[in-house]
Amino acid sequence: MEKLLKDKVKEEQPRLSSLFEKVLLKNKLTHAYLMESKEIESAYVFSLWLAQSIFCEETENHLPCGLCNNCQRIVSQDFPDVTTIEPDGQTIKVDQIRDIKQTFIRSGMESRKKALIIKNAEKMTVSAANSLLKFIEEPDGMMHIFFLTNNSNRILSTIQSRCQQIYLHPTSKSALLAEVSKESSLTKKQVELIVELSESKKKAVELSSDEWFNSARETVSKWFQYLDKKNALAFIFVQQHLVKLGKDKEQQFLILDILLNMYRLELKEQVALDSFSKERYNNAIEVIITARKKLEANVSFQNVCEQLVWQVLY
Ligand SMILES: [Zn+2]
Known part of the structure; x- marks a missing residue:
């Protein structure tokens, strides 16, 4: 059986997932996130997990169960209220965003909660980005949007400033963090800093001394x-x-x-x-x-x- 999303995010992003568990427990998930990661698939997995928390049928304290029908359909990208937009060729075009909005209206889904995940959001054309601005400026409480990017500097500043920005460190760093923590007498925060600044264990050990x-x-x-x-x-x-x-x-x-x-x-x-x-x-x-x-x-x-x-x- 494939690993559950909640176990995957815990393994890949231990620090960020425990932070978001607290956010979910307090029911503080906000309507727009900008997630930066060098590994876009890792950010995608993370956004799907957050999407599960919105739609899970068996949720406990707002944490997704990972097993119910909705949770499973979200993972297999077969859930109508969670939509992923990816670049069509070199860019994400305004028509792609319009199509999604139309679908929401036609199916009467505008009255239901939904999540929109935009992969490689730095490839949005200016008009595509602008067509989403109104939504993030005036959230209706029904739509959650996740912009995923490998470089948030390439996202329009009007979008940047209206989203909560999250930085996902490469999954290799999670492994490095665990390894260095085990062998070091430094505090957790000190080790985290060193790992953020290091590409390898050798470099991390060098820095710490x-x-x-x-x-x-x-x-x-x-x-x-x-x-x-x-x-x-x-x-x-x-x-x-x-x-x-x-x-x-x-x-x-x-x-x-x-x-x-x-x-x-x-x-x-x-x-x-x-x-x-x-x-x-x-x-x-x-x-x-x-x-x-x-x-x-x-x-x-x-x-x-x-x-x-x-x-x-x-
Ligand atoms: Zn569930």
């Missing part, structure tokens, strides 16, 4: 606290500590990557549970990614960091 990295983690963590609390000391901190810490380009990029992952690791859960502003979170992530691009374009590290503080704080 690297003196520069360990002091960088502590320094960036203080910077993150200031930024998170909108404390203006974050500004002075750049010159006092970060400039000395990031001596070359490689270290400077790593500092920004540490910060990015601290945001993701520390705040994603709070955002999903509605205890941290989604706008503030999305804005901070976007600002850090932009800072990285500026550094690539040879803006000085100090300027990049100071602009980052300015944009996060004001």
